[in-house]
Amino acid sequence: MVKIRLSRFGSAHNPHYRIVVADARRPRDGGYIENLGHYDPRKKTETFLKVDVERAQYWLEKGAQPTATARRLLKAQGVRVR
Numbered sequence: 001m002v003k004i005r006l007s008r009f010g011s012a013h014n015p016h017y018r019i020v021v022a023d024a025r026r027p028r029d030g031g032y033i034e035n036l037g038h039y040d041p042r043k044k045t046e047t048f049l050k051v052d053v054e055r056a057q058y059w060l061e062k063g064a065q066p067t068a069t070a071r072r073l074l075k076a077q078g079v080r081v082r
Contacts, residue, residue, distance in 0.1 A: 004066040016040050019051060019070060021059050039073055051077040
């Protein structure tokens with residue numbers, strides 16, 4: 001199954017996440033199919049959340065299942081999530 005989920009990067013005590021499309025069997029920070037955007041939970045900049053809405057909608061139409069956190073972030077950017 002293909003999932004839309006968060007992949008962690010950044011240094012210790014400074015998390016940043018990529019919003020990625022990945023095979024559910026891959027590790028959290030392993031290889032992914034496509035990078036859809038990024039998220040900074042510490043909100044240090046004005047662009048702490050950025051998502052490619054068109055590509056996210058494409059993957060949702062193809063059957064990708066977002067995780068709970070990814071679903072919340074996608075909705076915040078205006079992506080229609082079932």
